[in-house]
Amino acid sequence: MGLPLSFEFFPPKTPEGAAKLHAVRQQLYSAKPEFCSVTYGAGGSTQDGTLQTVQAILDEGQQGASHFTCVGASRESVRDKLALFKSMGLRRLVALRGDLPSGYGGMGEFRYAADLVAFIRAETGDHFHLEVAAYPETHPQAKSAQADLQAYAAKVKAGASSAITQFFFNTDAYFRFVDDAYKLGAEVPVVPGIMPITNSAGLLRFADSCGAEIPRWIRLRLQGYGDDVESIKAFGLDVVTELCDQLRNAGVPGLHFYTMNQSAPVLEILRRLDLG
Ligand code: FAD
Numbered sequence: 001m002g003l004p005l006s007f008e009f010f011p012p013k014t015p016e017g018a019a020k021l022h023a024v025r026q027q028l029y030s031a032k033p034e035f036c037s038v039t040y041g042a043g044g045s046t047q048d049g050t051l052q053t054v055q056a057i058l059d060e061g062q063q064g065a066s067h068f069t070c071v072g073a074s075r076e077s078v079r080d081k082l083a084l085f086k087s088m089g090l091r092r093l094v095a096l097r098g099d100l101p102s103g104y105g106g107m108g109e110f111r112y113a114a115d116l117v118a119f120i121r122a123e124t125g126d127h128f129h130l131e132v133a134a135y136p137e138t139h140p141q142a143k144s145a146q147a148d149l150q151a152y153a154a155k156v157k158a159g160a161s162s163a164i165t166q167f168f169f170n171t172d173a174y175f176r177f178v179d180d181a182y183k184l185g186a187e188v189p190v191v192p193g194i195m196p197i198t199n200s201a202g203l204l205r206f207a208d209s210c211g212a213e214i215p216r217w218i219r220l221r222l223q224g225y226g227d228d229v230e231s232i233k234a235f236g237l238d239v240v241t242e243l244c245d246q247l248r249n250a251g252v253p254g255l256h257f258y259t260m261n262q263s264a265p266v267l268e269i270l271r272r273l274d275l276g
Pocket of ligand 1: 133
C-alpha cells in the first residue's frame, strides 16, 4: 500500500473554470487519491458550486468529500444540508467553523467546529467520516497555543474521525502538535496539509491570514526571485518535495494537497517522490 493521498479543490466560478477543473481532476486521478474534497464558502457564497463539484467527483467514480462550515448556520439548515449530502451518496465531510464574511449578520447556532461535529454525530451517527482542521502553528484567533490544542482535542472527542492540518513548512511544529494532541487523548490520524509553492505574493499574503508561517529563509528566497516565476516554481518544487519526503519518512498517515485547482505542481512533486 502506498501513502494515502487526497486532493483539495475550490469550486470554480465560471464555466471555463469548471472545464479546467474537470481536466485537472482527470490528471490527478492518475495518482489514485483516497478522496477529493471541495471547499465551502462560509456564510453562503459558492455553496452551490461546492455541491456541483462534489457531485461531479462522485459521478466520476471517486470518493468525494464536502467541506462544511457552520458559522452563521441554524440547526435546521445544517439538518437539511446533511439530508442533501446523504441523498448525494456522500460519506465524507470536512467539518469546520469557517470565518464569516465581513458584513454578515449573526454567528448562528453553532459557535465552534466541535459543536458541528457533535451535532452531525447526534443526527447521523457513523454515516459520515468526519475530518476536522488542525493547526500545528496555532489558529490565528486562539487565546493561546494550549487553548487551541484543547479546542482541537474537543473536536476529536465530539466525534472527528481524522484531521487535516493547515499547511506548514516547519515539520517540528507538526510533530509536536501530533504528540501533544495524543497526550490529550486526541488519538486520530493527523494528515499534513501540503501547499505547493507556485507563486510568491499570494502565498505570503495567504499565510499571514490563516495561521501558517513561511520561514524566513523561504520568504527571503521567494522575495529575491521577484517576478521570475520559473525560479519560484523550481525552488518551490524542491522545498515542498523535501517537506513531503521528510513527512513520509517519519510515517505520516497520508498527504493532503491544497491543489489550488492545478495539477502540474502536485503531479511533479508526486513523481519526484515516486508516488505519482
Ligand atoms: P474551530 O475548531 O471552531 O476553532 C476556531 C477558533 O476558536 C480557534 O482559534 C480555536 O482555538 C477557538 N476555539 C474552539 N473552541 C473553543 C472553545 N470551546 N473556547 C474558546 N475558543 C475555542 N474555511 C472555509 O470557509 N471553507 C473551507 O472549506 C475551509 N476548509 C478548510 C480546510 C482545512 C483543512 C483547514 C485547516 C481550514 C479550512 N478553512 C475553511 C478555514 C477555517 O474555516 C478557518 O481556519 C476558521 O477560522 C476556523 O475553523 P475551525 O473549524 O478550525 O474552527
